[in-house]
Amino acid sequence: MLDFVQLEADLDQEERMIRDTAREFVAEHVKPDIGDHFEDGTFPTELIPKMGELGFYAPNLEGYGSPNVSETAYGLLMQELEAGDSGLRSMASVQGALVMYPIRAYGSEAQKEEWLPALGEGEAVGCFGLTEPEHGSNPSAMETHAERDGDGYVLNGSKTWITNSPIADVAVVWARDRSSEDAPVRGFLVETDRDGVSTNKITEKLSLRASITGEIGLNDVHVPEENVLPGVSGMKGPLSCLTQARYGIAWGAVGAARDCFEEARAYATEREQFGGPIGRFQLQQEKLAEMATQITLAQLLAYRLADLKERGEMRPQHVSMAKRNNVRTAREQSKVAREILGGNGITTDYSPMRHMANMETVYTYEGTHDIHTLVLGEELTGLQAFTQQ
Numbered sequence: 001m002l003d004f005v006q007l008e009a010d011l012d013q014e015e016r017m018i019r020d021t022a023r024e025f026v027a028e029h030v031k032p033d034i035g036d037h038f039e040d041g042t043f044p045t046e047l048i049p050k051m052g053e054l055g056f057y058a059p060n061l062e063g064y065g066s067p068n069v070s071e072t073a074y075g076l077l078m079q080e081l082e083a084g085d086s087g088l089r090s091m092a093s094v095q096g097a098l099v100m101y102p103i104r105a106y107g108s109e110a111q112k113e114e115w116l117p118a119l120g121e122g123e124a125v126g127c128f129g130l131t132e133p134e135h136g137s138n139p140s141a142m143e144t145h146a147e148r149d150g151d152g153y154v155l156n157g158s159k160t161w162i163t164n165s166p167i168a169d170v171a172v173v174w175a176r177d178r179s180s181e182d183a184p185v186r187g188f189l190v191e192t193d194r195d196g197v198s199t200n201k202i203t204e205k206l207s208l209r210a211s212i213t214g215e216i217g218l219n220d221v222h223v224p225e226e227n228v229l230p231g232v233s234g235m236k237g238p239l240s241c242l243t244q245a246r247y248g249i250a251w252g253a254v255g256a257a258r259d260c261f262e263e264a265r266a267y268a269t270e271r272e273q274f275g276g277p278i279g280r281f282q283l284q285q286e287k288l289a290e291m292a293t294q295i296t297l298a299q300l301l302a303y304r305l306a307d308l309k310e311r312g313e314m315r316p317q318h319v320s321m322a323k324r325n326n327v328r329t330a331r332e333q334s335k336v337a338r339e340i341l342g343g344n345g346i347t348t349d350y351s352p353m354r355h356m357a358n359m360e361t362v363y364t365y366e367g368t369h370d371i372h373t374l375v376l377g378e379e380l381t382g383l384q385a386f387t388q389q
């Protein structure tokens with residue numbers, strides 16, 4: 001596997017073990033069928049408990065069954081899962097960084113005990129409802145709202161593009177609490193079998209096909225007071241979760257890019273045209289050289305991000321740069337790998353075009369490439385360019 005500047009040398013035993021466990025899991029359980037899942041638009045749901053058993057959901061959290069592994073180990077895990085497919089990494093990211101993380105960081109003791117072990121083991125599935133049909137890049141304009149009602153709240157609104165909502169047991173729904181002054185955004189744990197909850201599947205996707213995506217409809221859904229996340233109020237709640245998930249994406253995208261590179265390199269040395277392997281042509285070598293260089297740069301950024309996160313010095317702007325750069329790298333390099341594979345490259349028999357299609361989602365979700373550009377622009381100039389009024 002591509003590791004041109006010997007980053008592996010700095011890994012400790014636990015980090016190697018976690019990486020190897022994930023790599024073997026992907027080779028044995030994911031690679032053989034992922035092309036079919038992509039074609040069929042299905043997720044291998046039978047792997048959800050197995051992934052829990054192997055500790056793939058939020059192992060970087062502490063307590064309630066989570067072992068608190070290093071941020072590098074967590075990143076390597078995301079990298080290996082996404083080398084399998086972005087749908088697989090998305091499953092682990094949503095479950096771990098977008099559902100378990102807010103419960104761990106902002107939940108009550110009862111919420112932690114009820115949900116964290118079950119989610120960690122993959123016995124329960126969670127989803128994260130922030131995006132709405134009319135509010136994607138600007139979630140603070142959300143319309144979904146909660147009103148006080150006796151011993152709890154009544155929720156109304158709709159969320160869309162929600163990974164795993166059709167198979168989720170619980171949704172972390174972000175809604176404006178209209179019964180409090182200034183209607184702050186608050187997080188609600190909504191069991192999906194509550195009256196008034198619907199979770200229609202979105203089937204028309206041409207990207208991230210091996211992942212289940214849906215809506216969340218909330219029609220006069222009553223939730224008790226104890227389902228509100230007590231520890232956070234305002235946009236800090238969802239945004240802090242996104243920082244965790246984007247960290248995993250910055251690593252994961254490297255895995256997808258690396259898998260494309262490995263397929264292209266193998267193909268270039270095996271495929272013969274004009275009496276020898278296509279890898280002997282300088283045009284193909286230039287493509288491989290550039291791919292290896294760009295992927296190595298993305299790896300370095302991911303490793304540095306892990307160091308900053310471990311020390312508690314990682315800021316959302318650091319994550320924006322890494323998510324933006326590494327996903328762009330994977331998006332561009334998957335296309336180059338596809339080229340090297342010629343006609344075979346457009347099939348699901350090889351991974352590059354599947355990764356390339358997936359990257360259209362990864363480039364867009366968790367803050368589009370443009371939005372991360374604006375985050376960096378503001379950081380560098382002190383001038384905010386999100387709105388142009």
Ligand SMILES: Cc1cc2nc3c(=O)[nH]c(=O)nc-3n(C[C@H](O)[C@H](O)[C@H](O)COP(=O)(O)OP(=O)(O)OC[C@H]3O[C@@H](n4cnc5c(N)ncnc54)[C@H](O)[C@@H]3O)c2cc1C
Nearest residue numbers: 128129130131136137161162163208361365366368370386
């Ligand atoms: C497969 C998939 C899974 C997803 N999973 C989840 C999930 O689990 N939970 C969840 O809550 N959401 C999820 N999302 C939603 C995702 O986060 C949003 O699609 C994303 O935030 C972009 O929002 P939007 O699609 O409404 O695009 P818009 O916000 O409408 O943006 C459209 C275009 O305008 C650009 N744009 C927007 N504002 C500006 C600006 N100020 N300046 C310059 N350009 C701008 C954008 O970059 C983009 O190119 C998922 C999306 C997909 C596709």
